[in-house]
Amino acid sequence: MRDRSCLRLPLPLVLVAAAALVACNRGDNEYKPPPPPSVHVSQPLKRSVTEYFELTGNTAAINSVDIEARVQGFLETIDYHDGSPVKAGTQLFSIQSNTYVAQRDQAQAMLASSQAAQVGRQQEYDRQLNLMKQQVTTQTNVDAAKAQLDQANANILNSQASLQLAEINLGYTKVLAPFDGIVTKHLVDVGALVGVSGPTQLATIVQVDPIYVYFNVSEPQVLAIKQQLAKQGKSMRDVDLPSVPVEIGLQSEEGYPHKGHLDYAAPQVDAATGTLQVRGVLDNQNRALLPGFFARVRVPVGHLDNAVLVRNDALGTNQQGNYLLMLGKDNVVEQRQVKTGQRDGQLRVIEEGLEPADWVVTEGVQRAIPGATVAPEQVAMDAGLTLAPQPATPPVTPQTTPAPAKATSP
Template identity: 35%
Template sequence: MRRTILGRTTGIALASMLLALSACSGGEQPSMPPPEVEVVTIKPQAIDNVIELPGRVQAIRTAEVRARVNGIVERRLFEEGTDVRAGQPLFQIDPRELRASLNASLATLARNQATAANAQQDVDRYKGLIADQAISKQEYDAAVARQRTAQADVALAKAQVESARLNLGYATVTAPISGRAGRAQVTEGALVSASGGTLFTTIEQLSPIYVNFSQSSSDLIAIRRDAQAGRLDIPYDANRVEVDLVLEDGSPYGLAGHIDFLDMSIDESTGTAALRAEFPNPGRVLLPGQFVRARIKAGVRPDGILVPQTAVKVAEQGASVMVVGDKDMVAVREVKLGDLRGSQWVIREGLKPGDRVIVNGLQKVKPGIPVRIAGAPKAAAKPAAPAN
């Protein structure tokens, strides 16, 4: 009985001691302060409206050098892959058969001219005889007809001579334009055909040079809508819209071009409108068939929004940013991105002036928690409960 009373007395004493220690510990534990973040406040500004589209480079002029007469190629007169000038000889076709044809035409012309001269003499002589009624009118008319036939034969022979002379000239194949000559498609000894249009080589002019690309009809409608609503200022001279290029390796092409063609119809199969830009190409950095990205400066957005790249999270579902809302609570805001300007994204939709976007400290926050903005005055610390 005594042991039971002692046990109860010891338990009561131990409980009293724990309560005393708890009272001396200062009451409830202080809460953790909100994480600190850095923000930027959205302010609209005038920015260029840049549209980025894929494109292909095309030579400004391309000429296919083809055979205009039949014959055997004797030799090539140029170096493949070098610049040639208009009129420069490129190939030589065996001219002997063509020269013989020209000589035959010249002989025919000489014979017809002699016949025509004799017919003219007959007409001149018959004029006096018919006046004296020494010959009949029928004989005179026959002489005039022979004269006219002879003159027609002379004209025909002259045309044949001209044709034969042209064909002989075509035996020396020349460059129709100045530019860079490609690989030769025929070798010495090859038989070429005028009717088949045998290809000798191709010449391309590379400076200036074209870039072809296309824009969807929905984008064109959006541009017109924004321009009518005042959200986009389009320059008056729409024919001089400036275009920049980004090469395949991501480096910028240093020289700007301009739009020189816009198709006013939409391709039914692709739903796009064809555009073409012209660029200077003095160093021949741009080559036909090369893939590039065209950045078209289609006006200016007076109320554009830029956000640092570090503030934007890009995922498969889209892009988003963290904003500080009412009572300094964090919220997720989905945004529609434009192009990247250096270290800043252009925001098309999702943000408005005055929004506070978190740019530093994102790893410490999540939606629905309060934060403290760096540089803002700190709130007074909550006093601890007095000890009992």
């Protein structure tokens, strides 16, 4: 049998080992606070910013005209492809013309007859004048010859007018495009009788280059524009509308890629809606814009030389409005309510509540709890951002007096 006496330890040694084990376990269970969360902090940017009104509107064709048959007859040809672009003067339809050719020829014959009769009347009148000088005829005969000559001259004018009308009606048998544009599908087929009881619509032609955008400015915005102009010592009539740029973007587009200028503002505010209608015109050579599109519209209305900006994703929202998380004394996070302005790309203008020397939490916002201590890392506010381009010249505030509108086809 194995001797167990060698496994026995002295009692004092056992007590020392037990005390050491208890002390070790007490150290492992002691609470150690976690390190402060790491966040990025940045000072606001100061830069020039163009102030805009951001509105909504709709695009509209600069010209849209119904193509109609103005004379009666059978439709003989359709000379375009549905939906194709055409130039001004291009023949679109032809209407049966033999009737109108005959009417023109008849009018020409009547004119020739009137001219021949006028020659005879002129000769008779001249003969009567010579006889009067020889005292062979009477004044009554001279007057009668003069009346017949006048009647012959009037018949010529009447025949010329009839011929002109006949040529006009003959011209209506060739239906031409009144301006450059795109023609819709034809509404009447070849062989149909048109123009029987009045003009018959054959198609519609739409001009989309350039193109209009219509939008409404609210009454408070109109008053704000007037106030800004008053500060500059100007009034509405001092601004030329075509000098005011307008930019639009579609629902599927980022930003405002389509550029143009204003060309009309209504002379009065609509009392029913409290808005003023404004129109811009834009180049549309590639037909990227179609009439009827919903559009986001941006119009410059002012300029800030030293605007204070922060990243838009650094802003939070509560019941009081927008706020920023700030780095306070001893790296303690503070929440501060601010008044925001317009967006400038990925930045936002801060109108009140922020100083250029403040440090704003820009990344790690979820870990920055007001009242808690953080480990800040200083970075630039615009790090990794794509900033909006700055205009070369300050924008001009639009006027609300109407500019001369471009003439449209009847």
